[in-house]
Amino acid sequence: MIRIAIDAMGGDFGPKAIIPALDMVLQGRPEVHFLVYGDETKIKKYLSKYKSLSQHVTIFHTDKMVQNDDKPSTALRASKGSGMRMAIEAVKKGEAEAIVSAGNTGALMAMAKIVLKTVPGIHRPAIASVMPGIHGDTIMLDLGANVLVDADTLVQFAVLGSVFARANKARDQQSTQDDKPPSVGLLNIGSEETKGPEHVREAGEILSRIDFPGEYKGFVEGNDITRGTVDVIVSDGYAGNISLKTAEGVGHLVRTYLKESFKSSFLSKVGAFFAYFALKSLRERMDPRRYNGGVFLGLNGVCIKSHGGADALSFSCAVILAVRLARQGYIEQIARDIGHLSDQENFLSEDR
Template structure:
């Protein structure tokens, strides 16, 4: 059985979107059990509509919740007894394998760092997400948890992202994994070794001579994110967050232009009618809800942040990602690989 702790009151829609999302997740995954934290009356209002889901949940009542506009420090001080805090503590206490919340991002990160703590050897946790690409999905980190980092932290991000990519390659299947190591690139302003800031060049030099779960492919540029050039793209949170928001903006721009173009004339509307199935496929492939879920990598427990405005489909994607990581023993693998990295760093420092 895989147990997932759910902060039911987080996000813009709370149980209205979260409960039907859990029903979606349960289809084809009968081994999943949900520990739901929040207002029991509001939860049961929607839960009553899903008979199968009713048998796979345990509700823990609390009427205390973290507000979306709370500052992380304020939310942390008043977090005891809140649904968000209780869900995170379930992972710490071994009662759940992962926690998913659509609530306040800063508050969730602050609580998770305090309650779960980082895996021994990790300097800083990072936020990672799956991004669609022409040649396949790409894992990108950090997406905003750390504005500026040093070379050693970028190297750790490469390890975290590689293990995440291996777990994500299963795409929710329980079969054998692909033994090929994930390809890893460092986000830079050019592919040449002499380009970019010093900490990025130093990280590239380290990755080119150490053994880690991925295969270092050198520097990549912004247009490689959507090409799917590598499996994992590593950056600091400053560049990563800008890249993420730019990609979201471009996606919205393309969808807006397509709608306007197909409504611009009678011939355009006729063309849209004949292109219906192709347009439906395009819409599904570009649907950001199917890629919802930012993973807090480096913590001693699986913690996933859903977009606050996610609907049922979007939230279900985040929960499915949690199930996938729980199945693969992600945290245990991170601990082993970070330990191996630390041993290599010690040897390299002795050689120097």
């Protein structure tokens, strides 16, 4: 059995979107059980529509919740007894293998760091997500947790991203992780070794000579993100977050332009009719809902942040990602690889 803790009151829609999402996750995954935290009356209102799901749900009532506009410090002080805090504590106690929330990002990260703590040797946790590319999906991190980082932290991010990439490739219980190491690139303003900030160049030099679970390919640029040039792209949280939001904006722009173009004339509408299946496939491949779920890498537990505006399909994808990582035991793999990294050199010392 795989147990997933769910913060049911987080996000814009709460149980209205989350309960149908859990039913979607259950299809083909009968071994999953959900520990759902939130207002029992509101949860049962939607759960009553899914009889088969009810057998896979345990509700833990609380009427206390973290507000979307709460500052992390405010949320922390008032977190005891909230659905978000209780769900995180379930992972800490070993009652669940992962936690998924669509709630306040800052509050979730702050609580998770305090309750779960980081894997020994990890300086800072990072937010990672899967991004679609021409040649395959790309894992990108950090997406906003750490604005300023040093070379050692970027090296650790490369390890975290590599382990995540391997676990993400195992799509189901029967899958085994690919023996081929994930390719890793550092986001920079050019591919030449002399370009970019000093800490990025230093991280590149370290990655080129150490043994870690990925295969370092050098510097990559912004246009490599959607090409799928490498399996993992590493950056600081400032550049990573801007890149993510830019990609989301471009995707929305393309969808808007296509819709306007096919509605512009009678002939365009006829063309859209004949291209229906191709357009449907394109829409599905570019649908951001299917890539929902930011993973807080480096914590002593699987913690997934869903988009606050997630609908049922979007939230289900975040939960499926949590199930996938819980199956693969990637937390233990991170601990082993970080330990191996520390054994090689003393460049990860606390006083650097």
